[in-house]
Each structure stands twice: as C-alpha cells, then as structure tokens.
Amino acid sequence: MQFPKLTPLQSRLVACLCTSTLCVLVYYLLSPAPARYFAYAAELDSLLNQDHNHHRILGAQGAELLGDSWGEEGSYEAEFVGVSRSLIGRADDVPQGLKNNVPETLNIDPGDTKYYVFEKADIFGKKGSNRKELPSNLPPDNHRTKRDDSEGESLDAAEHANQTLERRQDTSIQQVYISINTCLQPTTNATVTAYPQLSLYISTVDTNQKPGPGADDSSQTMFQLDGGYMNVTINVTDNVYIGIAAPKLDLGFTGSWNYEIAASIDAFFMDYFETPFLWKVDSDSNSALLATMNLTSENVPPDNVTAQTKMEHLRQKWMGITPPFELFVFNQSDPAAQALKRSYCGLKKMNLGAGIDTNMTRRGMGQNPKQQFHVKQLKPGQKYLAILGYNGVKQEDEVGSAGGGGRIWETLSFETQRDGNCRIIFDLPFCNDVAYAVPTNPTNDTLKDMQNLVNFYDEHAKALYQNFTFSLQQIPCDTTSSAQYSLVSNCEQCARSYKTWLCAVTIPRCTDFSAPNSSTKKYLLPRNVMQPFYNNDSLADLTGHWNDPAEARERMYLNSSRNPLIDSVIRPGPYKELLPCRQLCYDLVRTCPAALGFQCPDQGFMLDRSYGDFDRSQFSVDVVTCNYPGVDWPTLSGVGRVRGAGVAVAVAVGLMVIAVMEGL
Ligand SMILES: *[C@@H]1O[C@H](CO)[C@@H](O)[C@H](O)[C@H]1NC(C)=O
Ligand SMILES: *[C@@H]1O[C@H](CO)[C@@H](O)[C@H](O)[C@H]1NC(C)=O
Ligand SMILES: *[C@@H]1O[C@H](CO)[C@@H](O)[C@H](O)[C@H]1NC(C)=O
Ligand SMILES: *[C@@H]1O[C@H](CO)[C@@H](O)[C@H](O)[C@H]1NC(C)=O
Ligand SMILES: *[C@@H]1O[C@H](CO)[C@@H](O)[C@H](O)[C@H]1NC(C)=O
Ligand SMILES: *[C@@H]1O[C@H](CO)[C@@H](O)[C@H](O)[C@H]1NC(C)=O
Ligand SMILES: *[C@@H]1O[C@H](CO)[C@@H](O)[C@H](O)[C@H]1NC(C)=O
Ligand SMILES: *[C@@H]1O[C@H](CO)[C@@H](O)[C@H](O)[C@H]1NC(C)=O
Ligand SMILES: *[C@@H]1O[C@H](CO)[C@@H](O)[C@H](O)[C@H]1NC(C)=O
Ligand SMILES: *[C@@H]1O[C@H](CO)[C@@H](O)[C@H](O)[C@H]1NC(C)=O
Ligand SMILES: *[C@@H]1O[C@H](CO)[C@@H](O)[C@H](O)[C@H]1NC(C)=O
Ligand SMILES: *[C@@H]1O[C@H](CO)[C@@H](O)[C@H](O)[C@H]1NC(C)=O
Numbered sequence: 001m002q003f004p005k006l007t008p009l010q011s012r013l014v015a016c017l018c019t020s021t022l023c024v025l026v027y028y029l030l031s032p033a034p035a036r037y038f039a040y041a042a043e044l045d046s047l048l049n050q051d052h053n054h055h056r057i058l059g060a061q062g063a064e065l066l067g068d069s070w071g072e073e074g075s076y077e078a079e080f081v082g083v084s085r086s087l088i089g090r091a092d093d094v095p096q097g098l099k100n101n102v103p104e105t106l107n108i109d110p111g112d113t114k115y116y117v118f119e120k121a122d123i124f125g126k127k128g129s130n131r132k133e134l135p136s137n138l139p140p141d142n143h144r145t146k147r148d149d150s151e152g153e154s155l156d157a158a159e160h161a162n163q164t165l166e167r168r169q170d171t172s173i174q175q176v177y178i179s180i181n182t183c184l185q186p187t188t189n190a191t192v193t194a195y196p197q198l199s200l201y202i203s204t205v206d207t208n209q210k211p212g213p214g215a216d217d218s219s220q221t222m223f224q225l226d227g228g229y230m231n232v233t234i235n236v237t238d239n240v241y242i243g244i245a246a247p248k249l250d251l252g253f254t255g256s257w258n259y260e261i262a263a264s265i266d267a268f269f270m271d272y273f274e275t276p277f278l279w280k281v282d283s284d285s286n287s288a289l290l291a292t293m294n295l296t297s298e299n300v301p302p303d304n305v306t307a308q309t310k311m312e313h314l315r316q317k318w319m320g321i322t323p324p325f326e327l328f329v330f331n332q333s334d335p336a337a338q339a340l341k342r343s344y345c346g347l348k349k350m351n352l353g354a355g356i357d358t359n360m361t362r363r364g365m366g367q368n369p370k371q372q373f374h375v376k377q378l379k380p381g382q383k384y385l386a387i388l389g390y391n392g393v394k395q396e397d398e399v400g401s402a403g404g405g406g407r408i409w410e411t412l413s414f415e416t417q418r419d420g421n422c423r424i425i426f427d428l429p430f431c432n433d434v435a436y437a438v439p440t441n442p443t444n445d446t447l448k449d450m451q452n453l454v455n456f457y458d459e460h461a462k463a464l465y466q467n468f469t470f471s472l473q474q475i476p477c478d479t480t481s482s483a484q485y486s487l488v489s490n491c492e493q494c495a496r497s498y499k500t501w502l503c504a505v506t507i508p509r510c511t512d513f514s515a516p517n518s519s520t521k522k523y524l525l526p527r528n529v530m531q532p533f534y535n536n537d538s539l540a541d542l543t544g545h546w547n548d549p550a551e552a553r554e555r556m557y558l559n560s561s562r563n564p565l566i567d568s569v570i571r572p573g574p575y576k577e578l579l580p581c582r583q584l585c586y587d588l589v590r591t592c593p594a595a596l597g598f599q600c601p602d603q604g605f606m607l608d609r610s611y612g613d614f615d616r617s618q619f620s621v622d623v624v625t626c627n628y629p630g631v632d633w634p635t636l637s638g639v640g641r642v643r644g645a646g647v648a649v650a651v652a653v654g655l656m657v658i659a660v661m662e663g664l
Contacts, residue, residue, distance in 0.1 A: 095209060095241065101128040101269055101402055103262040105183065108198070110249040110256065113212040116242040118263040123174050123236060128266045128402040133392050134324060135317040136296060139409070140275045173235050176263060178202065178242065179270040181405065182228035183345040184258035185336070190251050195339035197225040198257055201243035204236050212243035228343030229272045229408070260345050262405055270405035272342040277409035278327075278388040279632065281372070282436040282509075285380040285420045289435055290412070291361070292325060292388065294368035294632075315362065318369035323358045325390050326351075327373045332383035332413050344389050344406025363426075363433055364630045372435075374426070381418040387411050421534055421572045422510035423447075425454045430462040431503035433630035439510045439527075439561060439572035441534050447570070457507045460565060464506065468498055475593045494592035500629060501588045504580035508562050509627040513540060513574040524576035525609070529558045533573045540574045557609055581626035582611035 095115035098104060100122050108114055136142065180200055188195075201211035203220040211220035220243070223230045234240065246257055262269035281289040295318050300311045328347040330337035340346030355377040362369050378384065391406040420442045426435035438457060440447050447453050472491055508527075515524055529540050529552050542549040552558045561567050562577065585600040592598055601607040612626025624633045 098122070098242070098261070098263040100125060101262060101264045101266060101404060103260045103269060103405055105258065105260045107184075108244060108246045108257045108259065110186070110246050110253075113201075113210075113214075113243050113245040115210050115212070116244075116261060116263075117209065118176060118178075118240040118242065120238050122263075123176060123238075123240065123265060125265075128264065130266075131392055131401050131403060135314055135321070138295075138390065138407070139277050139293065140273055142297070172237055174237075174265055176234050176236050176240055176265060177231070177268045178234070178240070178261070178263050179231045179268040179405065180225065180229070180244065180259055180261045181270050181343040181345040182225060182257055182259050182340060183343070183349050184255075185228070185339060185346070186249055186253040186255035186257065187336070188251060188253040190253075192251050192253075192335055194335055196247045196249065196253065197228070197339065198259060199224050199245045199247070200230050200232065201245060202232060202234065203241040203243075204234065204238065205241075206239065209239075209241045210243060211241050212245050215243070226342060227272070227338070228340040228346040229270065231268050231270075231272070260405065264402060266402035268405075269403060270344060271403065271407040273407065273409050275410055276412070278386060278412045280386075280412060280414045281426075282424055283378075283414055283416050284423045284437040285417045286378050287374060287376045287424055288378060288384070288386075288414055288416065289372060289374055289424050289426055290327065290386055290414070291370045291372040291632075293370065294366065295370060296368045298366050298368060315367065315369050319360050319362065321360075323360055323371045324392065325358075325371050325388055327356055327358065327375070328387045328389060329356070329375050329378075330385045330387075332385045334385075337385060341385065341387055341411050342408055344391060344408050347387060347389060347408070348391075348406070359427075361427070363435060364632050372426070374424070378416050380416055380420060383413060383415050385411050385413055417512045418514055419512045419533075419575070421575055422512065423450070423453060425450060425457065425507075428454055428458040430458045430465070431499075431507060431629065433500065434458075434503055434507055435629075436509045436578075436627065437511065438507055439566055439570055439575050441570050441572050443534050444570070456569065460563070461503050461506045465499060465502055468502070469495070471596060475595055491593075494588075494596075497584070497587040497591045501580070501584040504584050504627055504629050506563050508566070509578040509580075510572070511576045511578060513545070513576055515576055516544060525579055526552065526558050526574065526576050527561055528567065528572065528574045529553065531559075531567075531571075531573050534571070545576075578624065578627045579610065579612035581614040581628040582607060583614045584628060585611060 095117040096104060098116050098118045104116065106114055178200070180198070182198055185195055199213075200223040201213075201215070201220050202223070203209070203211035203215070205219050208215050208219035221232075223232055240263065242261065242263070244259060244261060260270070277293050278290055279293065281291050283289070296311060296315050300307050302308070326348075328351050330341075330350075337350065340350060355375060357374040357376070359372055360369055361372045363372075364370075373386075375384075375386070388409045389406060392404075417437065421440055422437035423440040423442075424435070424437045428434050434457075438453070440453055442448075447456075472495060475491065511524060513526065513533075526540075526542075526545055529542060529546070532539060542552050546552040546558070561572070566572065582600065585598075589598045589600055601610050614626055614628055614631075
C-alpha cells in the first residue's frame, strides 16, 4: 500500500480533521480497523498543544482509512492558524516518511533532531529498479563475485540484495539499508583538528518513534557518522524509525548542517567502500598523475580466443564511454575535507572543480582500460587527499533506483615533489608506457609546454629505435619456426622488449635531489651533483645524500645524466634517478637474437649502478624499487593494499647503459 507523501501542512490538516468527530466516525464506520487508531486520535487530541508528533503517523494511516481523498488543498491553512500555530514552528519535528531509494535532503541546526519513518508498507513494497550503466562491475563487486565479467554485464549491489532476498522470499523479515551523507557542515575560522559529525539513531519499536539523544537508549541504537557518512543494515518486520541529531557547536563553529538520508530495501543508496580503487602513477612539484585500477578483468586465459575476443570487446566499450569517475582533491591537513571524505554529496559540494584533466587510457601491462587524472595547480612538497567518486549518468526521471546516491572509495594520500626540476609526462606517441616524472628545467620557457618536453624524450627514443629495426631486419625472424633463432621467441617479442628497455633507459625517472636517503628511498641514484641548481648558483650539499662526498664529485655516474642529451639540452641540474629495472635488460637478452649482441652487466657493482631490482619481496606501501614502464606497482603487492607509487631503487651508472646501447 502506497501512502501519499504529506507536506507538514497536509499532516497538520489531517491532525486537525481528526480532532473532530471524523475520527470517531471513521472508527465506528470501519469497525474492523484496529482500536489503536482511535487511541492515537484521542491521545493527539489531548496533547495537540504540547510537543507531540503522532499526527503524522495517524495522517498516514488516516489516509489509508479515508481512501486518499483528502489533503490536496494547502489553502486550508488560514482556518487552522489559531489551533496549531505551535505546530508550524515544529513542522520539522514530524517524522517524515521515507520512500524506497528516494533521498530526503534537509538542513539541521546544532542541537536539533529530525525524525523519519520507513513504513512497513514500503519495507515490504516494490523493489527499486537497477542502474546498469557501466560495461562491467566496479570494486568491490568485481572481485567478490565469481561471475565472468567478460560478458560485459553489471552485477551491482542492488542485484546482490535481490538475490539474497529471493532466497528467503517467504519470510516476513526484510533487510533494510539506511545510508546518510553530510552535504554541508558548519564552518570555523579557528584552528581545529576535527569537525563535529551528525549522529544517526534507529529504533524499530513503536514505543520509540522519535529516536534521538533524549529518547530511551534501550529502545534505539546510535551511530556516529564518520567522514560525513554512515550505513546501517537491519532486519525488520515492521516500521523503522530514524532520528538524525546534530551536536551543539563550540570552538567558534557557525552555521548548520545539510544532509541527505535514504532508506532502501535493495542496497545502500550511498556507498562508501573501504577498498582502494585509485592509485598514484607519479607526481611532480605541481601536479600528480592518478588512475583507477584496471576496469576490466586481468585474468583472461591467453589461449582462449573466445574469451580474449569478448574481453577485447569489453575493453573497447570502456574506452568508448565518457570517463565516468570523478576525482576530489584536498589539502590533507584540511579537517573540513577529512570530515566529509566519505560523503559523495559533501565532496561534490566542496569540490573546487578546477585543474583536473581526465581521460580513459589503456596504458600498461594487459592493456586494461583505466581512467587517468592529471591533477594540476598543486603546490610543491605538500600532502594531498584524493578521493574517487562515481554517480553514473543520471536520467532526469530516474527516481527510486537503487544505489543512486553516489559511491566513494578509499581515500588516497599523496605528496608532491619539491625541487621543481622533475615533471610528469604521459601519453607519449612512441614510448606509450611512459608515465612518470622526467628531468626538466623550469626556467626554460620552451619546456613549459609539456608537449615540447614529451617530444624531446620521445623523438630521441624513436630515432634510436629506428636504427635498431634496421639491425633487426638483418636477422631471419618471421620465417618458419625451425628457421627462427629461437623456438621460444621471435622478432616481434624482441622488438617489444627492446622498446620497453629503450624507453626506460633513455627517459630517466626523476625525483627530487632533496629526497632523503630514507629507508624507502635508499636506492635513488644522485645525478649531476656538481652542477648548480637551475635557480641557484650554489652546488648541492651532499650531506645525507651520499656517504663519501669526495667520491661523489669524481664519479661520472653521479655527475651526468644517463642520456647525455639531457645535460646538454635540458640542463636540469641535480636530481635523483629511479633506476630502470634490471629485468628489462634480462628480458631483452632473453628474447632477442644473440647476433644482436645484447648483454647485461654482471652481478655486483656495475649492475647495481645501472639498474634497480624488480624485487617483489620489497613491495610495500609507497615503495617502488625500480622503473619499469607499464608496470602498475600498487597492484603488485598482493591484495591491492598498497596505496601509492613512491620512488626508490638501486644504484647505477649511465656509462654502463650507454655502453650497452652503443654496442648495438
Ligand atoms: C529481482 O528479482 C525479481 C524476481 O526474480 C526480478 O523480477 C526483478 O527484476 C529483480 N530486480 C532487480 C533489481 O534485479
Ligand atoms: C571567518 O573570517 C572571515 C574573514 O576573516 C569572516 O568573513 C567570516 O565571517 C569568519 N567566519 C567565522 C565562522 O567566524
Ligand atoms: C539479516 O538477515 C540476513 C539473512 O537472514 C542475515 O544474513 C543478516 O546477517 C541479517 N542482518 C542483520 C543485521 O541481522
Ligand atoms: C558501510 O560502511 C563501512 C564503513 O563505515 C564500509 O566499510 C562499507 O563498505 C560500507 N558498505 C557499503 C555497502 O557502502
Ligand atoms: C573460453 O572462455 C569462454 C568464456 O568466455 C568459456 O565459455 C569457454 O568454455 C572457454 N573455452 C575454453 C576452451 O576454455
Ligand atoms: C595545507 O594546510 C596546511 C595547514 O593548514 C598549510 O600549512 C598548507 O599551506 C596547506 N597547503 C596547501 C597546498 O594549501
Ligand atoms: C583523451 O583521449 C582521447 C582519445 O583517446 C583524445 O582524443 C583526447 O585528446 C584526450 N584528451 C586529453 C585531455 O588528453
Ligand atoms: C592491470 O592488469 C595488469 C595485468 O593484466 C597488471 O599487471 C596490472 O598490475 C594491473 N593494474 C592495475 C592498476 O590494476
Ligand atoms: C630549452 O629547451 C629546448 C628543448 O626543448 C632547447 O632546445 C633549448 O636550447 C633550451 N633553452 C635554454 C635556454 O636552455
Ligand atoms: C642511427 O645510425 C646512424 C648510422 O649508424 C647514425 O648516423 C645515427 O646517428 C643513428 N641515430 C641515432 C639516433 O643514434
Ligand atoms: C639554493 O642554495 C641554497 C644554499 O646552498 C640551498 O639551501 C637551497 O636548497 C638551494 N635551492 C634550491 C632550489 O636548490
Ligand atoms: C644513500 O644510499 C646509497 C645507496 O644505498 C648509499 O650508497 C649511500 O651511502 C647512502 N647515503 C647516506 C648518506 O646514507
């Protein structure tokens, strides 16, 4: 049974009507109706001028009894002014009816409490419709379900709920999902560490229809919002009463809150998932490149052509859609942002909205689509919070659909670099897996345009690759397998590993010279230590960066870049390099014909000065031990618990690599 949604005025009208003999009449006319209707009316009658809110409940039930025939005319107000003036001021006090998946938004003042009821008729009513606008599931559903997502169908939370429900369809128990978002909060000019949060009270007993700070605690449960969000599931058999309470303010806070609450029998209307779905590709002094995790499954059997074709189709679907995710970026030490970090609605309202370029990309191993975000206009050496949100593409008439209130995933914190001579480049035409900070010179106006920096590195690598292909053409490659140089490799594989290796060694991954030799960054190799900083005549102070300064000044590998063109054209000054992974070199030697003469340095000093080590045992939060274009570090350390890609590595020599390159 659907009740009409009542405005406070309509509720008041009902209340007043029922103080008349009408209710008595109804009671006698409809004798099977439960006696408690009358009891309410009587109670209401006697308490009308006191603080009482049963009239809303009665209103709804009255509507049932009276066949929905009243209550359209708001114009009755004048007649009742004398009776219920006190009720007008307290109209918000009336428990408002919640409908399945329909959010209610309201302002709430400090110290105030608002009441809602999710009525039995709605709880056991019609299920909401489902939103299915993305090509495949998002985390955490993508990993939790065993379903093959190469089918390109979305199985979202609402469907889960539906399945759960089907299993126990005949019971009289229903699972109810209540979620709340803080959209706006009081502000303060005082220095505070935390912002006050709203509280959610829930009662399932008719004796406590106004759960809140003043009500009996044995008949209600309190939930404090966290980051502007709370979710609660309860199994119920009857009405659910909800109270939302705002704390009193201190510390110079002014203003009120605004929140959005929704109850559902399908799934949470607003979601916060404590699941990492965003990772840091790299950062420089003024920007950061972030990306979502893979949007398609990584585990497709390579020998199953059907599965591969399906997956490719799905990947193309993702690439064809408008980038669906939103990114919110804040100063990490801003307590106002911390206080809303789990609230889609709050983040949306607080968002500054500027300085983020976003695009879909298939960069990296597996060619799985991701959405990337280039966050610009950041300040050097600062910590930021980045939060990924999603709210689909809403249709205008889309009311009552499950999960329509937005999703938020786990917050990512990242830090910008300081020195200014490293800059992120990505989407290179040739070295397409490169997406990291490279040495630059911020005083060179030509290089201020990222495209010029991209061209400098990319064209150099491309020219070297061109010469390599000439060499490769001398080798019998794509003949029959017996004539090939190896059964396990062919020229295409060789060319691929050469390209990855070449891009990594000619385009150094750059990090601050000032980056300390900390436990996570101890393998960074200083470069150009005897050159002045780009904006400074002074030489670098090597204390803390190299144990033996005298040695550092004499070593070529500490006094040049890996690629001499960088020093002659870009002139970045001192920086530290995250060395390429030695596995790039091993792959090259393994997949290419011996006739090409590739060789990696032997174990020991020369190897350590040339290459870092792709060492899985070292993977942990914020540790990247070497540069391997196309590898997405944070996903390598197990269950995706790693949140960022910092920088670190083994020590090396430009000379060695140049020797290897010149040996071609
Ligand atoms: C839930 O299940 C019913 C019956 O199986 C089906 O008709 C309905 O479409 C499903 N609803 C959703 C939201 O999937
Ligand atoms: C904070 O300071 C600004 C300007 O200094 C003032 O306009 C605003 O009213 C202050 N807000 C509060 C909450 O004190
Ligand atoms: C509600 O019932 C379902 C199925 O009966 C059960 O799995 C779930 O744990 C219950 N939830 C709560 C909050 O009691
Ligand atoms: C409910 O909230 C908790 C944290 O408060 C979160 O871990 C969980 O994922 C949320 N569930 C949904 C479905 O939003
Ligand atoms: C290939 O994958 C499809 C699913 O995409 C599966 O139905 C089929 O059985 C697989 N074939 C083989 C040979 O494994
Ligand atoms: C972030 O907040 C801190 C503390 O309020 C402040 O010192 C810092 O300058 C802020 N950073 C940015 C980038 O606004
Ligand atoms: C985003 O990608 C599309 C196609 O891949 C490209 O045309 C467009 O220029 C890109 N936009 C940006 C800002 O990189
Ligand atoms: C994407 O999938 C590839 C394998 O196909 C994996 O190597 C990579 O780590 C994944 N990256 C992310 C960000 O999930
Ligand atoms: C600036 O960079 C360009 C390379 O893009 C280089 O050709 C030019 O010489 C540099 N200018 C200065 C003043 O170093
Ligand atoms: C390619 O090889 C030619 C001939 O050996 C040489 O002149 C040229 O400099 C090489 N190009 C690059 C970019 O090294
Ligand atoms: C400039 O030189 C001073 C003194 O040696 C040093 O402290 C400072 O870090 C230098 N600035 C930059 C940007 O390197
Ligand atoms: C920094 O790390 C490198 C590489 O491990 C090491 O050779 C050097 O001595 C370290 N410097 C200091 C000051 O600890």
